[in-house]
Amino acid sequence: MNATPKVWNTLQQNRSARLARAGQALGNDLNGKALPAARIKDLLHSVLECGDRVCLEGNNQKQADFLAQALAGLDPVRISALHMLQSVLALPEHLDVFERGVASKLDFSFSGPQAARVAKLAAAGKLNIGAIHTYLELFSRYFVDLPPRVSLVAAEAADRNGNLYTGANTEDTPAIVEATTFKNGIVIVQVNRVVDTLPRVDIPGDWVDFVVQSPRPYYIEPLFTRDPAQISEIQVLMAMMAIKGIYAEYQIERLNHGIGFDTAAIELLLPTYATSLGLKGKIARNWALNPHPALIPAIESGFVESVYSFGSELGMEEYIRARPDVFAVGPDGSMRSNRALCQAAGHYACDMFIGSTLQIDLQGNSSTATLGRIAGFGGAPNMGADARGRRHASPGWLKAGREARGRSNAIPRGQKLVVQMVETFREHMQPAFVEKLDAWELAEQAGFAIPPVMIYGDDVTHILTEEGIANLLLCRSEEEREQAIRGVAGYTPVGIGRDKRMVENLRDRGVIRRAEDLGIDKRLATRDLLAARSMKDLVRASHGLYDPPRRFRNW
Amino acid sequence: MNATPKVWNTLQQNRSARLARAGQALGNDLNGKALPAARIKDLLHSVLECGDRVCLEGNNQKQADFLAQALAGLDPVRISALHMLQSVLALPEHLDVFERGVASKLDFSFSGPQAARVAKLAAAGKLNIGAIHTYLELFSRYFVDLPPRVSLVAAEAADRNGNLYTGANTEDTPAIVEATTFKNGIVIVQVNRVVDTLPRVDIPGDWVDFVVQSPRPYYIEPLFTRDPAQISEIQVLMAMMAIKGIYAEYQIERLNHGIGFDTAAIELLLPTYATSLGLKGKIARNWALNPHPALIPAIESGFVESVYSFGSELGMEEYIRARPDVFAVGPDGSMRSNRALCQAAGHYACDMFIGSTLQIDLQGNSSTATLGRIAGFGGAPNMGADARGRRHASPGWLKAGREARGRSNAIPRGQKLVVQMVETFREHMQPAFVEKLDAWELAEQAGFAIPPVMIYGDDVTHILTEEGIANLLLCRSEEEREQAIRGVAGYTPVGIGRDKRMVENLRDRGVIRRAEDLGIDKRLATRDLLAARSMKDLVRASHGLYDPPRRFRNW
Incomplete structure (x- = not known):
C-alpha cells in the first residue's frame, strides 16, 4: 500500500505558485492582468522555471518580438535550460536565448533567415534540436506530448479583462493559447495597445494571464509580397x-x-x-x-x-x-x-x-x-x-x-x-x-x-x-x-x-x-x-x- | 467598361437583411441575442433562405437536438432545398429534414445509427449526397468551399452577451462557429442554461448571433463506454x-x-x-x-x-x-x-x-x-x-x-x-x-x-x-x-x-x-x-x- 496518495493536480498547484510569485514580484505594478513594459523581465524571472517548455510566438509573419527580446535578456543563472517551442525562428533574439544559455532545446518548423545560426549553435552544442516539423504537426504535439508551460504571444490589442483582438494576423495564436491554457500553463501576451472596447474578441480573456503593452507595435514581415x-x-x-x-x-x-x-x-x-x-x-x-x-x-x-x-x-x-x-x-x-x-x-x-x-x-x-x-x-x-x-x-x-x-x-x-x-x-x-x-x-x-x-x-x-x-x-x-x-x-x-x-x-x-x-x-x-x-x-x-x-x- | 461596379459585400448585406428579418419577426421577444424557445421556428423561418448551406451540430456525442427538431418542423413551402453540413447524423430529425423536403443535399462524415435511412432516402431521390468525409476534412471544407450560411450549435451555457461555455463537450463547436462567423454567416446556439457568469468563455459572444435556452438539456450519447x-x-x-x-x-x-x-x-x-x-x-x-x-x-x-x-x-x-x-x-x-x-x-x-x-x-x-x-x-x-x-x-x-x-x-x-x-x-x-x-x-x-x-x-x-x-x-x-x-x-x-x-x-x-x-x-x-x-x-x-x-x- 502507498502511504502517500498520488497528487493529481501538480500542474494546477504549480500554476498557482507561479502566479503568486508574479504577484509578489510585481506588487502594485500589476493592474489586473496588465503590467508595465519595464517590468517584463521581472515577470519572466518570476513565472518561468528552469527546464520549462516555452512557446514563443514566432510566426511566419507577426512576431512576439518584445517578449523575445525580454526572454533573450534574462539572467541565465536564474533561468536556463528552457525548451523552446516555436513555429518560426525569424529574429536574432530567437537564437540569442540559446547563445546566452537561457534555452537549450528546440522543437520548430522553420528558421529560414536564421538557418545558418541554428546549424552553428547546434554544432557548438548550445542548441539541442528535438525535431523539425511541419506547422500543423508542431501544433498537434502541443496538445499531446509537448504542452507549453508558458506561452509568449502577440496580439493587436487587449481590453482590461485580457480579451484579445488579433486582427487579420491571428496566425498561430489560438492554437498556442488553447494548448497552454487547458494544461494549466501561463499565457503572456504583448499587445500594441490596450483599449476599452475591442473590435471583436479573438481570444477570450480568461485564457490569458498577463498583458503587456509593447513599447512599439510587433514586428511583421511581408513575406508573401512579390514585385x-x-x-x-x-x-x-x-x-x-x-x-x-x-x-x-x-x-x-x-x-x-x-x-x-x-x-x-x-x-x-x-x-x-x-x-x-x-x-x-x-x-x-x-x-x-x-x-x-x-x-x-x-x-x-x-x-x-x-x-x-x-x-x-x-x-x-x-x-x-x-x-x-x-x-x-x-x-x-x-x-x-x-x-x-x-x-x-x-x-x-x-x-x-x-x-x-x-x-x-x-x-x-x-x-x-x-x-x-x-x-x-x-x-x-x-x-x-x-x-x-x-x-x-x-x-x-x-x-x-x-x-x-x-x-x-x-x-x-x-x-x-x-x-x-x-x-x-x-x-x-x-x-x-x-x-x-x-x-x-x-x-x-x-x-x-x-x-x-x-x-x-x-x-x-x-x-x-x-x-x-x-x-x-x-x-x-x-x-x-x-x-x-x-x-x-x-x-x-x-x-x-x-x-x-x-x-x-x-x-x-x-x-x-x-x-x-x-x-x-x-x-x-x-x-x-x-x-x-x-x-x-x-x-x-x-x-x-x-x-x-x-x-x-x-x- | 462596366456600367455597374461589382458589389463585394453581398454576404454582409445578406447577413444584415437576415438579422433585420429576425428582428422584425421576433419583435419584443428578442432580448439582446436571446429568444424564447417557443419562437425558435419563427427565428429559423426568418433567417433561413432556400438553398442555404446549414451546419447543424450533430457530433459524435452532444447533439443540437432542440434546433434539429425545430429545423425538421419547418414549413417546406417556405424553406426548402437546404444543403446540410453535418459531422454526424445521429437523430431521427437529422433525416426528417430530408423526408419532409426542407433539405435536399448532404455533406457529412458519419451516420452510424441512421445509415440505413440515409441509403433509403438517397435511393428515393430525397437526399443528394455531396460526399462522405473524415471529420477534419469536412471541417476543412467549411473554410474553403463549403462555408455554412447558418449554423445551429449546442453549448452548456451562455451569458447575456452570448459568450458560450461548452464544458467538456466542446467537440465541433469552435470550428463550426469560426467558419460561419468569419464568412458573415449566422450562428444560432441552443444552451442548457443562461447564466450571469460563465465558468469560462469557450466561444466569444460576438461570434454568436442568437441564443435560445432549450426546454431540456441537449442530448448526449455515451458512445465510448464499454462494459x-x-x-x-x-x-x-x-x-x-x-x-x-x-x-x-x-x-x-x-x-x-x-x-x-x-x-x-x-x-x-x-x-x-x-x-x-x-x-x-x-x-x-x-x-x-x-x-x-x-x-x-x-x-x-x-x-x-x-x-x-x-x-x-x-x-x-x-x-x-x-x-x-x-x-x-x-x-x-x-x-x-x-x-x-x-x-x-x-x-x-x-x-x-x-x-x-x-x-x-x-x-x-x-x-x-x-x-x-x-x-x-x-x-x-x-x-x-x-x-x-x-x-x-x-x-x-x-x-x-x-x-x-x-x-x-x-x-x-x-x-x-x-x-x-x-x-x-x-x-x-x-x-x-x-x-x-x-x-x-x-x-x-x-x-x-x-x-x-x-x-x-x-x-x-x-x-x-x-x-x-x-x-x-x-x-x-x-x-x-x-x-x-x-x-x-x-x-x-x-x-x-x-x-x-x-x-x-x-x-x-x-x-x-x-x-x-x-x-x-x-x-x-x-x-x-x-x-x-x-x-x-x-x-x-x-x-x-x-x-x-x-x-x-x-x-
Missing part, C-alpha cells in the same frame, strides 16, 4: 504551361500556392492567359492562401471567388476589408486568419499544391536543406503530401488517382496533385536537379535520424521546368520516373545524363510534355501577359486599396 | 498480442484507440499484463482519445500520463476534474475538448492508430460499409492513414519505415503504425475477411465515384486476429501480402484458401507471428487479467468519481 517587375519571361512561360497543362487538365478549383515568383506569375496570368483559354469559373476558384498582393488582379476580374488564409499580409488590410465576399472577414469587417485551420484546409480541402524547391533528386525527392543551414520546411510537407485520409472526390483528384493506378488491380482512390515548379538552374547557376540531395550530408553533420526532405518523391505528381512537364503519375517504374525527371532537367548534369531514346518514348506517351506539345506558342510568353507588371500596377488594380510596404515602393 | 463484463477471453488474448507484439516492439508512446471491446481490452490490460512485462513508462503514455472509462485503471496506476480529447464522455466529468494533470483541463477545472485539433493530433502527433472494422479484403482494404447502409467513417480515415507530412522521428515510426523500405533504395522515411484488430468471425458468424468488400456494390447502388473504403490496404501496417499478427510492412509483393492476410484469417473461406507452404514461410520470416511465436502463454488469457471486470470495478477504480450512465448500471 511583378521581377518576374522573368521564363517564369511567364512556365506559368502558361502550369495553367494549360495542369490547372485546366485536372480542373483544379481548390488549391494552395507556395511562395515565390514562379507561382506569382501564375496568379498574374489568371485574368489574361487563363481567361483567354475560357478557364474563368472553371479553375482556381477557392484558395487556401495568404492574401498575396499578386492575387489582386485575379480577384478583381472575378476569377478568384474565395481566399482562406494562414496569416495576413502587410498592406493588404484595406483591400481585404473592401472585399469581404472573398476573404474570411468577421462582422467587425476585419479578417481572421488561423494557421492551424488553414493548414488543415490546405491538406484536406485542396486538390493541388504547387511550389518551388532548391534541389530535386532522381527519385523526385525535394529539399530546401543545404549544407550548414538547418532551415525546416514550414507548411510545405503538410500541403505537399497526399492527404490519404481524404474521402471526398473531385475531377482532378480522381483523374490523378486513375493515372497513378494505371492498369493495376489496386482499389480505386484519388490523389492530390503536388507540383514542383523549378527552373533547371537556380541562382548562381546552381542546378536544381542533383544526383543526391545535400540533405543527406546535412543529416550526417547534424545527427538527424533521416535526411530532412521537404516533399518526398512518391508524393510529387508533376515536375514543371522551362523544359516541360514531367507527369510522374504515369511512370510505371523507378527507371521511367528517373528518365522523366532527367527529361525536364535541361542542361544540368542530370538532364544531360538522360537516356535520349527513353525520354523520347516518354514524350510520345505524354509522360513528358514540352510547351509545343501543349500547344503553347512560346512567342506569347512575354511580360505583356502579366496582369500587373509592377507594384504600381497592383496598387492601381486594387483601386488604391493596397498599400505596399515602403521597401516595395519605387515610385 | 468490461462483456470482454471475452479471445479479446484478452488479442490484447496480449497487441501489447507484446506491437506496442512493446515499436515502443508506442503516443497513440489513438478506436472504439470497441477489442481496444477496451488493451486499455484494461495495461496495469496488469503490460506492467508485468515492465512496460510502464515505456508505452502508451500520451493519448489522443476521448476519456474512455476503460482507461481509468491505467490512469490510476500511473501508466497513462496524458489524454487529449475530441469530446468528453458522460459520467466522466468528476473523474476528469479530479485528474487535471492527465486531461486538458482549464483554470476553471473543467475539460475542454476540440475535435478539429484532436483529429490533427491523432494524425500528426501519434505513432499508432489501432481500431476495428467489419470487412478486410485480400489487399488489406477495410470498410464498415455494408449493403443498404451509407454509414461513413468518422475519424478513422484521418487517424488510420500514414501522415506523409510528418517530419519528426520516434523509434516506432522509424522502425516501421525501415521495415517497409526493406532493402530498397528509396530515401529513408518513417511510417505510422495502423493496426486493424478483428476476430476472424464477427457477429452472426460473418467472416471479417472477404474476397471483395461490400463497398464495391454499395458504390454502384449509391452512384459513388469510388467504393467507400475506411482504411486503404497500403496504409495498414498490421492485421491482428486471434490467429496472430500479420506484419504487412514486411511483405515484399502483392502475393505475400495476400498470403499474410490469409494466414491470420483462420477458418474463414479466405483463411482456408491460403497457400500453406507460403504461409509457413511467412511465419518463419516473422511476417506472421502466432501467440506462441510471441512467447504468450494462452492459458493466461483469461478475464482475470483485466484490471476491471465490470462497470462496478471501474467505479471502484475511480474512487467513486466515475458516474456511469444508468443503462450501464446493473447493480
Whole structure:
C-alpha cells in the first residue's frame, strides 16, 4: 500500500505558485492582468522555471518580438535550460536565448533567415534540436506530448479583462493559447495597445494571464509580397504551361500556392492567359492562401471567388476589408486568419499544391536543406503530401488517382496533385536537379535520424521546368520516373545524363510534355501577359486599396 | 467598361437583411441575442433562405437536438432545398429534414445509427449526397468551399452577451462557429442554461448571433463506454498480442484507440499484463482519445500520463476534474475538448492508430460499409492513414519505415503504425475477411465515384486476429501480402484458401507471428487479467468519481 496518495493536480498547484510569485514580484505594478513594459523581465524571472517548455510566438509573419527580446535578456543563472517551442525562428533574439544559455532545446518548423545560426549553435552544442516539423504537426504535439508551460504571444490589442483582438494576423495564436491554457500553463501576451472596447474578441480573456503593452507595435514581415517587375519571361512561360497543362487538365478549383515568383506569375496570368483559354469559373476558384498582393488582379476580374488564409499580409488590410465576399472577414469587417485551420484546409480541402524547391533528386525527392543551414520546411510537407485520409472526390483528384493506378488491380482512390515548379538552374547557376540531395550530408553533420526532405518523391505528381512537364503519375517504374525527371532537367548534369531514346518514348506517351506539345506558342510568353507588371500596377488594380510596404515602393 | 461596379459585400448585406428579418419577426421577444424557445421556428423561418448551406451540430456525442427538431418542423413551402453540413447524423430529425423536403443535399462524415435511412432516402431521390468525409476534412471544407450560411450549435451555457461555455463537450463547436462567423454567416446556439457568469468563455459572444435556452438539456450519447463484463477471453488474448507484439516492439508512446471491446481490452490490460512485462513508462503514455472509462485503471496506476480529447464522455466529468494533470483541463477545472485539433493530433502527433472494422479484403482494404447502409467513417480515415507530412522521428515510426523500405533504395522515411484488430468471425458468424468488400456494390447502388473504403490496404501496417499478427510492412509483393492476410484469417473461406507452404514461410520470416511465436502463454488469457471486470470495478477504480450512465448500471 502507498502511504502517500498520488497528487493529481501538480500542474494546477504549480500554476498557482507561479502566479503568486508574479504577484509578489510585481506588487502594485500589476493592474489586473496588465503590467508595465519595464517590468517584463521581472515577470519572466518570476513565472518561468528552469527546464520549462516555452512557446514563443514566432510566426511566419507577426512576431512576439518584445517578449523575445525580454526572454533573450534574462539572467541565465536564474533561468536556463528552457525548451523552446516555436513555429518560426525569424529574429536574432530567437537564437540569442540559446547563445546566452537561457534555452537549450528546440522543437520548430522553420528558421529560414536564421538557418545558418541554428546549424552553428547546434554544432557548438548550445542548441539541442528535438525535431523539425511541419506547422500543423508542431501544433498537434502541443496538445499531446509537448504542452507549453508558458506561452509568449502577440496580439493587436487587449481590453482590461485580457480579451484579445488579433486582427487579420491571428496566425498561430489560438492554437498556442488553447494548448497552454487547458494544461494549466501561463499565457503572456504583448499587445500594441490596450483599449476599452475591442473590435471583436479573438481570444477570450480568461485564457490569458498577463498583458503587456509593447513599447512599439510587433514586428511583421511581408513575406508573401512579390514585385511583378521581377518576374522573368521564363517564369511567364512556365506559368502558361502550369495553367494549360495542369490547372485546366485536372480542373483544379481548390488549391494552395507556395511562395515565390514562379507561382506569382501564375496568379498574374489568371485574368489574361487563363481567361483567354475560357478557364474563368472553371479553375482556381477557392484558395487556401495568404492574401498575396499578386492575387489582386485575379480577384478583381472575378476569377478568384474565395481566399482562406494562414496569416495576413502587410498592406493588404484595406483591400481585404473592401472585399469581404472573398476573404474570411468577421462582422467587425476585419479578417481572421488561423494557421492551424488553414493548414488543415490546405491538406484536406485542396486538390493541388504547387511550389518551388532548391534541389530535386532522381527519385523526385525535394529539399530546401543545404549544407550548414538547418532551415525546416514550414507548411510545405503538410500541403505537399497526399492527404490519404481524404474521402471526398473531385475531377482532378480522381483523374490523378486513375493515372497513378494505371492498369493495376489496386482499389480505386484519388490523389492530390503536388507540383514542383523549378527552373533547371537556380541562382548562381546552381542546378536544381542533383544526383543526391545535400540533405543527406546535412543529416550526417547534424545527427538527424533521416535526411530532412521537404516533399518526398512518391508524393510529387508533376515536375514543371522551362523544359516541360514531367507527369510522374504515369511512370510505371523507378527507371521511367528517373528518365522523366532527367527529361525536364535541361542542361544540368542530370538532364544531360538522360537516356535520349527513353525520354523520347516518354514524350510520345505524354509522360513528358514540352510547351509545343501543349500547344503553347512560346512567342506569347512575354511580360505583356502579366496582369500587373509592377507594384504600381497592383496598387492601381486594387483601386488604391493596397498599400505596399515602403521597401516595395519605387515610385 | 462596366456600367455597374461589382458589389463585394453581398454576404454582409445578406447577413444584415437576415438579422433585420429576425428582428422584425421576433419583435419584443428578442432580448439582446436571446429568444424564447417557443419562437425558435419563427427565428429559423426568418433567417433561413432556400438553398442555404446549414451546419447543424450533430457530433459524435452532444447533439443540437432542440434546433434539429425545430429545423425538421419547418414549413417546406417556405424553406426548402437546404444543403446540410453535418459531422454526424445521429437523430431521427437529422433525416426528417430530408423526408419532409426542407433539405435536399448532404455533406457529412458519419451516420452510424441512421445509415440505413440515409441509403433509403438517397435511393428515393430525397437526399443528394455531396460526399462522405473524415471529420477534419469536412471541417476543412467549411473554410474553403463549403462555408455554412447558418449554423445551429449546442453549448452548456451562455451569458447575456452570448459568450458560450461548452464544458467538456466542446467537440465541433469552435470550428463550426469560426467558419460561419468569419464568412458573415449566422450562428444560432441552443444552451442548457443562461447564466450571469460563465465558468469560462469557450466561444466569444460576438461570434454568436442568437441564443435560445432549450426546454431540456441537449442530448448526449455515451458512445465510448464499454462494459468490461462483456470482454471475452479471445479479446484478452488479442490484447496480449497487441501489447507484446506491437506496442512493446515499436515502443508506442503516443497513440489513438478506436472504439470497441477489442481496444477496451488493451486499455484494461495495461496495469496488469503490460506492467508485468515492465512496460510502464515505456508505452502508451500520451493519448489522443476521448476519456474512455476503460482507461481509468491505467490512469490510476500511473501508466497513462496524458489524454487529449475530441469530446468528453458522460459520467466522466468528476473523474476528469479530479485528474487535471492527465486531461486538458482549464483554470476553471473543467475539460475542454476540440475535435478539429484532436483529429490533427491523432494524425500528426501519434505513432499508432489501432481500431476495428467489419470487412478486410485480400489487399488489406477495410470498410464498415455494408449493403443498404451509407454509414461513413468518422475519424478513422484521418487517424488510420500514414501522415506523409510528418517530419519528426520516434523509434516506432522509424522502425516501421525501415521495415517497409526493406532493402530498397528509396530515401529513408518513417511510417505510422495502423493496426486493424478483428476476430476472424464477427457477429452472426460473418467472416471479417472477404474476397471483395461490400463497398464495391454499395458504390454502384449509391452512384459513388469510388467504393467507400475506411482504411486503404497500403496504409495498414498490421492485421491482428486471434490467429496472430500479420506484419504487412514486411511483405515484399502483392502475393505475400495476400498470403499474410490469409494466414491470420483462420477458418474463414479466405483463411482456408491460403497457400500453406507460403504461409509457413511467412511465419518463419516473422511476417506472421502466432501467440506462441510471441512467447504468450494462452492459458493466461483469461478475464482475470483485466484490471476491471465490470462497470462496478471501474467505479471502484475511480474512487467513486466515475458516474456511469444508468443503462450501464446493473447493480
